[in-house]
Amino acid sequence: MLIGILALQGDFAEHRAALAALGVDSRLVRLPNELSAIDGLIIPGGESTTMALLLDRYELREPLRARLAAGLPAWGTCAGMVLLARRLTDARPRPLGIVDMVVSRNAFGRQVDSFETQLSVDGIGEPALHAVFIRAPVVQETGPAVRVLARLPDGRPVAVQQGPHLATAFHPELTADRRLHRRFLATVAQRSTVQSARLATDRSAFPG
Amino acid sequence: MVNGDKKTGTWTVKVGLAQMLKGGVIMDVVTADQARIAEDAGACAVMALERVPAEIRAAGGVARMADPTKVAEIQAAVSIPVMAKCRIGHIVEAQVLEALGVDYIDESEVLTPADEANHVWKHDYTVPFVCGCRDLGEALRRIGEGAAMIRTKGEAGTGNVVEAVRHARAVLGALRRIGTLDDAELMAEAKRLGAPLQLLQEVRRDGRLPVVNFAAGGIATPADAALMMQVGVDGVFVGSGIFKSEHPARMAGAIVKATTHFRDAAIVAEASRGLGAAMPGLDVHEIPETEQLAVRGW
Numbered sequence: 482m483l484i485g486i487l488a489l490q491g492d493f494a495e496h497r498a499a500l501a502a503l504g505v506d507s508r509l510v511r512l513p514n515e516l517s518a519i520d521g522l523i524i525p526g527g528e529s530t531t532m533a534l535l536l537d538r539y540e541l542r543e544p545l546r547a548r549l550a551a552g553l554p555a556w557g558t559c560a561g562m563v564l565l566a567r568r569l570t571d572a573r574p575r576p577l578g579i580v581d582m583v584v585s586r587n588a589f590g591r592q593v594d595s596f597e598t599q600l601s602v603d604g605i606g607e608p609a610l611h612a613v614f615i616r617a618p619v620v621q622e623t624g625p626a627v628r629v630l631a632r633l634p635d636g637r638p639v640a641v642q643q644g645p646h647l648a649t650a651f652h653p654e655l656t657a658d659r660r661l662h663r664r665f666l667a668t669v670a671q672r673s674t675v676q677s678a679r680l681a682t683d684r685s686a687f688p689g
Numbered sequence: 690m691v692n693g694d695k696k697t698g699t700w701t702v703k704v705g706l707a708q709m710l711k712g713g714v715i716m717d718v719v720t721a722d723q724a725r726i727a728e729d730a731g732a733c734a735v736m737a738l739e740r741v742p743a744e745i746r747a748a749g750g751v752a753r754m755a756d757p758t759k760v761a762e763i764q765a766a767v768s769i770p771v772m773a774k775c776r777i778g779h780i781v782e783a784q785v786l787e788a789l790g791v792d793y794i795d796e797s798e799v800l801t802p803a804d805e806a807n808h809v810w811k812h813d814y815t816v817p818f819v820c821g822c823r824d825l826g827e828a829l830r831r832i833g834e835g836a837a838m839i840r841t842k843g844e845a846g847t848g849n850v851v852e853a854v855r856h857a858r859a860v861l862g863a864l865r866r867i868g869t870l871d872d873a874e875l876m877a878e879a880k881r882l883g884a885p886l887q888l889l890q891e892v893r894r895d896g897r898l899p900v901v902n903f904a905a906g907g908i909a910t911p912a913d914a915a916l917m918m919q920v921g922v923d924g925v926f927v928g929s930g931i932f933k934s935e936h937p938a939r940m941a942g943a944i945v946k947a948t949t950h951f952r953d954a955a956i957v958a959e960a961s962r963g964l965g966a967a968m969p970g971l972d973v974h975e976i977p978e979t980e981q982l983a984v985r986g987w
Contacts, residue, residue, distance in 0.1 A: 490710075511949060528713065592770065593816050597699050
């Protein structure tokens with residue numbers, strides 16, 4: 482299994498270290514050709530405005546969007562959640578439009594309002610996750626295909642999943658708890674198995 | 690779902706914002722228009738100032754925190770983080786910048802120091818601080834006071850990268866050397882560097898600084914930025930290098946590109962084409978020590 486980590490800017494090295502600690506190979510993705518051969522993609526924390534601009538400037542947007550739309554598993558943390566959204570409440574930047582959700586950037590205020598808290602996340606069991614929110618976004622609306630995995634006490638979603646695509650407003654890569662990384666890797670593994678089975682079926686249906 | 694209380698101003702969220710800036714370029718700006726140019730060029734944050742270091746150097750006199758009106762204009766113009774500088778040891782300028790809601794405070798040698806004996810005790814603030822350093826001892830003293838991000842001092846406003854290289858190599862070389870020391874030697878090293886022993890023990894265990902480490906002071910071209918990244922910093926500050934160049938928007942975009950793709954010489958070459966004149970440079974050996982900014986602070 483090879484996980485790509487979008488490395489235009491942000492805390493890609495922290496995700497890489499988290500994957501290495503779990504014994505998983507990763508590759509930093511900065512150019513379109515580096516998207517080949519990856520089984521899943523992490524879009525790290527960072528500045529979403531900067532990353533969105535650089536996606537365009539380095540001609541990564543379309544190849545990346547196409548692979549995600551075709552089902553490449555992906556996980557966006559913070560800026561990554563912003564980029565995966567269908568729409569933002571701000572006019573800029575332009576998201577990739579992969580997860581059917583509307584996201585507000587910097588939803589909690591400035592850096593002095595960044596915070597840590599305990600969060601119950603569906604599907605990772607007890608105890609609650611220690612979650613770090615840094616100039617974090619929040620999900621304002623979700624479409625019918627989106628499952629909410631975690632909410633703040635005021636009810637706003639901060640972790641969601643739609644098929645193979647996971648998005649969190651916080652940064653599991655900044656803490657030592659690896660449950661969400663494991664969860665994402667399980668999605669990737671499941672997807673690869675399904676795809677290899679499908680390929681095998683296709684081959685047997687059309688021999689030679 | 691049951692959730693606990695929110696904790697703000699923790700070490701993790703302070704250091705965490707700097708982690709989000711890694712691999713990026715932080716640009717000095719003096720107007721809202723410049724801030725928008727920086728953001729559109731791909732800056733991951735801007736530093737709001739009255740004057741860029743080259744102008745401060747030329748003007749002389751006392752350089753202070755920017756006018757709050759200026760800071761607010763720049764905050765309103767962009768959605769990326771906005772940093773601002775306070776004078777070394779000026780605890781009230783720091784309080785004012787925190788009240789204005791800046792995302793990071795640079796306690797900076799580029800401004801005229803307010804206290805020649807003490808730096809700000811940065812643990813007292815909710816807002817995080819970045820501080821300059823020339824070597825590992827200075828970096829760890831600032832981290833000990835609560836700096837959540839470190840940058841080289843370099844020699845600001847010169848367009849000459851030599852001091853930034855000297856300071857980055859001093860820090861990173863010392864980090865490598867620390868890894869080879871035993872416990873007794875580490876105490877001797879703490880004495881020699883004037884650094885807190887506990888932080889040195891942490892550095893030896895992890896093989897790196899406990900906070901993000903950027904380069905600053907004299908970076909003027911895409912190749913300068915890529916050079917600093919290859920030397921081993923996490924990102925770069927560009928001060929006068931952008932808005933004192935002939936084509937600021939082009940230069941800004943090119944420096945961002947060279948910082949992202951710092952190991953790819955073909956891309957750095959492409960980014961370096963047709964940029965017009967870089968800012969005029971100064972030979973640091975010709976600047977009298979009394980006019981050097983890096984010697985401010987300890």
